[in-house]
Amino acid sequence: MKKFSEKASAIVPSATLSISAKAGELKREGKSVISFSVGEPDFKTPVFITDACKEALDRGYTKYTPVGGLPELKQAVCHKFKRDNFLDYNPENIVVSTGAKSSIFHALFSILDAGDEVIIPKPYWITYPEIVGICGGVCVFADTNPENGYKITAEQLDDLITPKTKCLILNTPNNPSGSVYSEDELRKIAEVLVSHDVFVLSDEVYERLVFDGKKHVSIASLGENIKKLTIVVNAVSKTYAMTGWRIGYLACDAALAKIITGLQSHTTSNATSFSQYGAIAALEHGEEAVEEMVTAFSKRHKLLLALLDGIDGVKYSVPDGAFYVFLDVSSYYGKKFKGKIVSNSVEFCTSLLDEGVAAVPGAPFGNDACIRLSYATSEENLYEGVSRIKKYLHKFE
Ligand SMILES: Cc1ncc(COP(=O)(O)O)c(C=O)c1O
Incomplete structure (x- = not known):
């Protein structure tokens, strides 16, 4: 068979989509996973928007x-x-x-x-x-x-x-x-x-x-x-x-x-x-719906930062926007988790996923010291997810 394109073969598939897929797989197997990996709002599209689309379909x-x-x-x-x-x-x-x-x-x-x-x-x-x-x-x-x-x-x-x-x-x-x-x-x-x-x-x-x-x-x-x-x-x-x-x-x-x-x-x-x-x-006509979502995100933003402040050995630069915190976890690199040395953001996120939290490694974003946490998830999930991260970090030796 002839070779595939070098250009296309060199493309690295999206790491965020693959972590979300892996978290989904674990969930389907019945494992409890709190996902901090998603890059999309967890709200439904507002009804007046879906109605406009339905009407367009009905009109052909x-x-x-x-x-x-x-x-x-x-x-x-x-x-x-x-x-x-x-x-x-x-x-x-x-x-x-x-x-x-x-x-x-x-x-x-x-x-x-x-x-x-x-x-x-x-x-x-x-x-x-x-x-x-x-x-x-x-x-x-x-x-x-x-x-x-x-x-x-x-x-x-x-x-x-x-x-x-x-x-x-x-x-x-x-x-x-x-x-x-x-x-x-x-x-x-x-x-x-x-x-x-x-x-x-x-x-x-x-x-x-x-x-x-x-x-x-x-x-x-x-x-x-x-x-x-x-x-x-x-x-x-x-x-x-x-x-x-x-x-x-x-x-x-x-x-x-x-x-x-x-x-x-x-x-x-x-x-x-x-x-x-x-x-x-x-x-x-989306202004009201946007404001509702922004209010919810703003609450979660505050909550997640407060919860992260209670964790030893991690730091972040205060995010002013989007729905992500880029958390520097590099003080844990070189330490052992379950007998194995964790030395980068990919290994960190892989072992964290085993402990029930999906986060995205910073390496594909160009910074291996950090992991990306998305707070496009419920407040309950933020509490539970951060508590799992804490437990995970306590296991490092
Ligand atoms: C910074 C940034 N730009 C663009 C996009 C792509 O947006 P769309 O889903 O509209 O293609 C994303 C999606 O994650 C993003 O994070």
Whole structure:
């Protein structure tokens, strides 16, 4: 048999999805597992959204739509950008795709040529480096530290830029660290990007999940020059508990949006027609439902941090957003658990799973000192899960 593609064989499957699958397997075998590994809200999609989708189905809206999205959805997206981010876009700036992941793929494919460098601050969402690699780009990782909330600084960015730099990937609020860039930090980053004419892909899918009075700012809103260089990516996935609907969208310069749409016309074509109707309802009438979910997440955020404060030997940089805590457990590395030395985040999470808690190792996010805990789960689960983590850690010797 001929060899499979080297490009495809080199792709590392998503670690978050595989841990969730393993936890699911153990549950099916009857084992009690508290899952801190999920990357999606545990709430149901609000009923008015599912109703809008049902109505679209009943009306027979089950055919192809324009590649880049229904005109009504593009309008709703423009309205959302104006309302939430003070950004003026027209429908020709918008492309709707099958989830933000697809938006990111199409955007990077449309700006990268072989050998172009993409700066990615660590820790990062695990999919970015894989997509950059698929597109022939070269990842340039920026080290960050917990004292600075795991954020890249403008000075650091300036030092990393070379004539080959095409793009910075910025993710605020961040998965996995929960960090949120302030307006001042973004202004300084924007200045550097504009001075070197470098694109920024700004992944804002967690924008509504910010806590303790922090606010989300889109870097694109900080002036016309940076707006021209920004590809804003967002989705209904996390904001409206619609991960399975697969609706993401992006906004960028109209000429680039045209190229992205052309590319998409040969990959997925349009995002699912009836999902797009659900997305219109969500974007136009979702505020109350979002606020309810954010209130619940905000309570859990506080609770999980308080519970973690009661554990010896672990630390975290306070997450201001998303629904993750990136917990540094490295003080346990080199110690023995059930006679075996645990030396990295993968081994830590593997033995933790045996003790009934699913968490995601930090290594695939670019930081092996940490594990990612998601609090997209009930308060009871947070209490029980942290109590299991404590018991697990007590067994180290
Ligand atoms: C930072 C980040 N961006 C994008 C996505 C993908 O979102 P979607 O489900 O809309 O493809 C995720 C999903 O986990 C994410 O964490």
